[in-house]
Amino acid sequence: MIVMKFGGTSVESASAIERVAEIVKENVPCRPIVVVSAMRKTTNALLAMGRDAAEGKREAALDEMEALKNFHRREMYPVISPNDRYELNRILDEHFNELSDILKGLAALGELTPRSSDAIASFGERISSTIFAMALRARGIPGVHLDSRKLIVTDERFTQASPLYGQTFSRLAGAISSLDKHDVPVLGGFIAATENGVTSTLGRGGSDFTASIVGAAVDATEIQIWTDVDGMLTSDPSLVPDAHRVKTLSFAEASELAYFGARVLHPSTVLPAMRKGIPVRILNSRRPESPGTLIVAEPVPCSNILKCVAFKRQITVVNVHSTHMLMAHGFLHRIFEIFDRFETPVDMLATSEVSVSLTIDNPARLDAICDELRPFSQVSVENDQAIVCVVGENIRHTPGVAARVFGAIHDVNVRAISQGASLLNLSFVVAAADLPRAVRALHKEFFTELDPMVFD
């Protein structure tokens, strides 16, 4: 069995869905399990209408919902069998009526909680997966829709929920093994439910994670992440248009890259696959003939030091100064305990004799955090920062990498620097305005000559 996950751009329109259905058809002999995201922009649109409703803009929210419904109907009509049109309309009516009830409820309450945000965001994948199974059936493939909310069980950390693996694996394995062996199961990515059956989500971009969870549950032979680029590239092509495809990565490299902003893979994706030793392959649904990027346990020999220059935008740096207490016993613990209590992960940390600098990518609860830090320190906050992270297994074997990195960007002001214990990454903070210049300079420095066994 293989898992094939198709992202938002891969199912963004009628023609994209048709292309993807053909890709599934060609892979039927491998017994695919399909995971689909919401159509592109749908999750953003859903969350925007949720916010509008909660802010009292009830009519605007309902108008946006109507537009989204029309968009889905327009793009989905051509991909299903004409005999299924009545059924398609029934499915759309059912989902959008439920959504409209939730939006009206939010407008009355005037509040959008993480739990209701997940309820709203779930509609994108609920609809796309139901219709994709119909699109497969229209091509003679026995697509069977499975509701991920009945199979993937999570904790109650709405908007960022984590799977409870024991229950999830047994439900998934049970559901898949009870199907006919010719059936092609289709699940929505990203969505799940708590033990009590309340809808939750795995966090933005979480459909990749769903694919990996499903693959691990059924011991798939491969987990395929189909997207809109040729694989993991040496940097984000939106900033570095001449980025190259990386043919092979180790699990360790892929997880560092995903964590530090290579959006093509959700950061949690690697772990379930790695635990079961299942290869992950990133592929381009617009160019299925391209071999993509293969992610496996063992690094392949490579004469380049780096595999990729990743980056994360919209980073906030929090500086905590305390002249007398800094290195005192328990001081760092006290700081981390506050970030932890407000469920705000810290990405990077740098200390000096009188201060600690931390970076976070979610400032939602920063005011409350600062209120708790101030009684024992002076706090300053810098917005509009970015993290650049260079990754490669060879960093740990090569002396002088830092000198080359900082030499290449000698004209950029570098803030905090950190080298992870894994020794396969080096990351640092720059002002957001300097990010493009820094990333392009590093890319030029490290990828002008390429090992043809690893890049093309």
Ligand code: ADP
């Ligand atoms: P999907 O909707 O298929 O999940 P995403 O938008 O989540 O797609 O991820 C694909 C995008 O990730 C690409 O279009 C690209 O802009 C971005 N990206 C960022 N870093 C990288 C990288 N190193 N290699 C490839 N793509 C990257």
Ligand code: ASP
């Ligand atoms: N649709 C969700 C999102 O936009 C999940 C995903 O695309 O992976 O975040």
Ligand code: MG
């Ligand atoms: Mg994605």
